[in-house]
Amino acid sequence: MASKKNGHGKEMTKETTKAVFEDFNPFDPRYGGADPYPYYKRMRDECPVFLAENAHDTTIVATHNLVLEVLRNPTTFSSQFSLPTSLEDSPVNREINRIMENGWERVSTLLTSDPPDHTRNRKLVSKAFTPKAISDLEPFLRSITNQLLDDIIEKRKIELVKDFAMPLPVLSIAAALGVPDAKIVDFRRWTEACVDQGSMLRSNERRIQATHEIVEMQHFFAKELQSRLEKPLDDILTGLVQASLQNDEIEKGETHPLTMPEMLSIIQQLLVAGNETTTKLITEMILLLARDQNEWQKLHSHPERIPLIVEESLRLLSPTQGMYRMATCPSTVGKAKIEQGSRVLVSYASANRDERLFPKPDQFNPDRANLREHLAFGKGTHYCIGAALARLEATVALSEFSKRISTISLASDNEFDYSKNPLLRGLSHLYLEITPR
Numbered sequence: 491m492a493s494k495k496n497g498h499g500k501e502m503t504k505e506t507t508k509a510v511f512e513d514f515n516p517f518d519p520r521y522g523g524a525d526p527y528p529y530y531k532r533m534r535d536e537c538p539v540f541l542a543e544n545a546h547d548t549t550i551v552a553t554h555n556l557v558l559e560v561l562r563n564p565t566t567f568s569s570q571f572s573l574p575t576s577l578e579d580s581p582v583n584r585e586i587n588r589i590m591e592n593g594w595e596r597v598s599t600l601l602t603s604d605p606p607d608h609t610r611n612r613k614l615v616s617k618a619f620t621p622k623a624i625s626d627l628e629p630f631l632r633s634i635t636n637q638l639l640d641d642i643i644e645k646r647k648i649e650l651v652k653d654f655a656m657p658l659p660v661l662s663i664a665a666a667l668g669v670p671d672a673k674i675v676d677f678r679r680w681t682e683a684c685v686d687q688g689s690m691l692r693s694n695e696r697r698i699q700a701t702h703e704i705v706e707m708q709h710f711f712a713k714e715l716q717s718r719l720e721k722p723l724d725d726i727l728t729g730l731v732q733a734s735l736q737n738d739e740i741e742k743g744e745t746h747p748l749t750m751p752e753m754l755s756i757i758q759q760l761l762v763a764g765n766e767t768t769t770k771l772i773t774e775m776i777l778l779l780a781r782d783q784n785e786w787q788k789l790h791s792h793p794e795r796i797p798l799i800v801e802e803s804l805r806l807l808s809p810t811q812g813m814y815r816m817a818t819c820p821s822t823v824g825k826a827k828i829e830q831g832s833r834v835l836v837s838y839a840s841a842n843r844d845e846r847l848f849p850k851p852d853q854f855n856p857d858r859a860n861l862r863e864h865l866a867f868g869k870g871t872h873y874c875i876g877a878a879l880a881r882l883e884a885t886v887a888l889s890e891f892s893k894r895i896s897t898i899s900l901a902s903d904n905e906f907d908y909s910k911n912p913l914l915r916g917l918s919h920l921y922l923e924i925t926p927r
Contacts, residue, residue: 530840531840534840539825548833550840551835551837554841555846556824560834565818566818568816569813570598570603571814585698585701586698593754594712594751598755599752600872601759601813611748611752615756616875619875624882631658631662631883634658635887636890638653639891643926646924646925647901647922649920650772651769651920654891655769655920659883660681662883663765664677665725666879667711668727676710680703681762683704684707685914686700687700707758711727714727718730730753762914763876763880764880767810767914770915773917774806774809776888776898777917780898780899780900781854782854785856786892786898789888798861801856804864806843809915810868810913811913811914812836812912815833816834817831817832841865847860895927896925896927897925898922903921
């Protein structure tokens with residue numbers, strides 16, 4: 491029988507391929523941090539809608555066209571997903587809920603709500619994320635980027651995540667939220683807590699600790715939001731407390747401002763989306779260029795290529811690897827039947843490497859004609875509201891980095907250890923040797 495190699499170099503027959511699929515669980519620590527793309531390719535080729543029984547009966551949708559089909563049907567595939575009942579009722583989750591009683595209730599706002607609630611919340615939040623508000627951040631972004639470069643330019647060897655890719659988005663979103671410099675260390679700690687609390691790959695002790703830190707964060711921002719009511723500033727927090735939306739279906743003149751739990755929920759989502767994903771994008775983008783010296787040299791001669799490099803990096807990495815949906819009724823995706831109540835994972839990571847749309851999908855090629863067809867920011871109703879900010883941060887970061895650094899190469903002590911969060915993939919560390927221009 492003909493055989494083929496899997497992503498780890500082992501020989502596989504048709505029968506063992508099926509066994510590997512049955513065993514695949516993206517939430518298992520054995521797979522967290524590993525290369526998921528060989529698994530996704532086999533799914534696209536053999537079972538593009540795959541029921542991962544070991545992953546709490548999660549259905550993974552792997553091809554670009556079928557992911558789009560799900561994303562464009564928010565009525566059938568709701569964003570109001572939840573943890574499996576067995577996990578919701580676990581002792582650690584009961585303890586998390588008890589701790590959260592000291593803060594504000596968790597409510598569905600952007601990520602986990604459907605129209606019309608999602609429409610209302612998105613319109614309100616978008617008032618704080620106007621194109622002008624984003625473009626006005628560019629001078630500040632260039633300033634802090636160069637401040638970070640000032641600190642590393644003479645080091646010759648740097649750890650990119652700690653020295654550059656992590657502090658840049660942290661400082662950026664902190665400034666947009668009006669967080670004082672004295673709270674930056676806490677701000678980063680709160681961001682990590684927001685990621686860790688919901689991760690099934692973190693220890694129970696860490697998830698409980700993270701919950702305490704989230705409550706601490708809630709109290710800080712609740713106080714800041716209240717102060718913006720009394721003394722408005724030019725920041726996103728002021729935009730949130732001042733936002734209101736006229737509803738044509740109710741008495742003229744009545745408004746519906748965001749509540750405190752809604753604002754705190756939105757801020758928590760901004761911390762994750764505005765920090766973690768951008769850190770991972772910047773890191774992967776520099777890694778790709780360090781591995782492709784031809785592209786690095788072309789960038790110096792043609793800086794207008796930077797937006798193309800950003801888009802191709804988004805496609806290849808997909809910092810948000812996927813997102814959940816919940817089937818509200820029996821349906822069909824491709825040739826697969828989806829039962830009502832099924833948990834569906836739309837895999838942006840797999841869709842962005844679908845060879846039917848992106849030839850030679852594992853190759854770094856910023857000259858692809860259809861770059862913008864990637865799904866790194868999702869699509870449809872839940873298209874990422876922070877996409878413009880993420881693109882601007884990555885563009886500014888690469889622009890200033892390439893202006894001041896002549897050569898980059900990978901240090902010999904890199905282990906290329908990827909984070910074990912199945913939905914937020916990125917390098918934990920990246921060691922580079924650099925020379926200034």
